[in-house]
Amino acid sequence: MAVDRLLPTPEAEDLIALTSEIADKELAPRVDQHESEERYPEGLFAVLGRAGLLGLPYSEEYGGGGQPYEVYLQVLEELARRWAAVAVATSVHTLACHPLSAFGTEEQKQKWLPSMLAGEMIGGYSLSEPQAGSDAAALTCKAERTDTGYRITGTKAWITHGGRADFYALFARTAPGNHGISCFVAPGQADGLSFGRPERKMGLQAVPTTSAMWDGAVIDAERLVGEEGQGLQIAFSALDSGRLGIAACATGLAQAALDSAVGYANERTTFGRKIIDHQGLGFLLADMAAAVDSARATYLDAARRRDLGRPFSRQASVAKLVATDAAMKVTTDAVQVLGGYGYTRDFPVERYMREAKIMQIFEGTNQIQRLVISRGLAA
Template identity: 60%
Template sequence: MPEYGPQPVERQLPTQEARDLLALVRELVQREIRPRAAEEEASGHFPRDVFALLSRSGLLGLPYSEEFGGGNQPYEVYLQVVEELAAARLTVGLGTSVHTLACHGLAVFGSKQQRTDHLPAMLGGGTLGAYCLSEPASGSDAASLRTRARQDGEDWVLDGTKAWITHGGVADFYTVLARTGDEGPRGISAFLVPGGADGLSAAPPERKMGMNGSPTAQLHFDGVRVSDARRIGEEGQGLTVALSALESGRLGIAACAVGLAQAALDESLAYMQGREQFGRPLTDFQGLRFMLADMATQIEAGRALYLSAARLRDAGRPFSREAAMAKLFCTDAAMRVTTDAVQLLGGYGYTTDFPVERYMREAKVLQIVEGTNQIQRMVIARQLAGPENRRRP
């Protein structure tokens, strides 16, 4: 089967440094990521060497301070890098977003000493992170988590189970939310747990519809001991730490969704330009051209939405509602675009000879992770019509 590469997206980047950065990413994608994606996803191979390369290249710490080894890039730029990575292979794009999510708590809420001690390795030292909030019986209702941390002298001892952890079992560090006080949102604290801590173990990876190269597993904490110096933020501040990270993380998922949809559109267009029916290229048929037009419009709208939210974040303005809108719209659009891509390729779209069937399977998870799209609708509606926004008579 012929191979068709995606068409580069024209981008408006704020600086020459950002343009050079994106050129580096595209070169790395073409050389190290895209050629391996299909085979490694089919075999379930986790590309740890790719994440090591991203770390050495300074791409795993882009939105964080240069003082601690980060790239000091605005979110507007960082997200476009994530989009490029996801377009080549969602396992890598989503993995980069999850690593950034795992670093957020320490980078934003950690003390100067904590950031000095840990961030350089996290941002550019070859390590990979994971984020541990969900549990077997606590998903959308994050405040009901049951993993507990009890204080023992200068240490905390963690017991419980976390679920649906991207990079579970392969990460070098975990940002873990655990209950340190009474029931409810104010009884939760955040901890930075080393991946090799005694008492920490991972279950076999989940068997999933897609993203087979990205391990997702339960983590079991059986008397895992960490020092109080690894508590992030104040005791009882954990849910604030978690939700702050998720606000930014939702933009990462939105960028991944746009990248995946762009890859599906590029593949569809290349196939249709090279395939004839009734003596004409498929792109000559108006009904199919309209499908391409709708796909392209949804992608451009999603890209504009996530970049608009990123610019609010970069300006220090509230962006929670806009992040929820971007995550909702972009992931729903990715599901529609990838489904249409399979339809446009016809029978070939249903085979593993072309990547669009993989894209469709992968798109589904983006509507679920980091807050389901039903939760995003709740966030948006609450900010539009919640009690604080009601007009008083």
């Protein structure tokens, strides 16, 4: 089912068309096998990088696409319609580039950013810890000064692309208190850095999620981004944008589930009619379509506020909450539309349902989003 998009420029329309073409050619034929075998899509991110899809919202000066966020998010949605894990990893890579782009020195940007935005270096975001998920101020991983840089000691958790990434936006403690956390562009490999076994997840199985163990690994001083103690400011400045990325991925996943359900309902017949013509099922599909359209409109509203330089934190939380709850509901209803077939792995909707669940959890659980929204109302 084609999505009727309202794009701001002909260039944006061409970009979405290119994304759809690449997604149909490179993602759709591989997703079922790679997800079922939990096999990493070797070479795929290099393809996306060469197409310019891994640096879209960043400055053209450093090799980015210079695209508004509303266009970048619709690219993510198109990727997620074919392969949610790849879209999520793309969103995380974009998030990992933010600290350097927004807070790095000119020398740091010149050194690393072009390779990051070209997809020659794939990034991971290393903020969470086993006992510090949504409570980022509770981080315990330490970064201690040495003569040449920083010695990193501690454990990080829930790292998308963990063990595969070429760099990590790493947040570690350089001093006590909320103002004692700093940000680093950490290398993907180092003496004293190891990774745990990939998590055994319900979904998004083709891209690993791991823990990282920093056992006294030393990184160069030039890898500090911003000032010491600026880490939480850097982390929080990126999280609203990251939440919009997940909202777009969730919307693409929900659209894929709707497409599958509508396709099946137009082919399957009972009592002499296509099942879509039975009012009970037709109304269910209508509610699914309304949920997808509402999710898309919500994340685009927040993105347009961001592009205009207006506050969008509350709208980002609303978008993440609405889109991911919609994805969970729409994918569950898609299984219902397909009946017994929907419960089998012969059709993709059961995978969509499993993939949707994590959307309500990462980048801040939906309970955290409700907290952010309610605090905004009380201010």
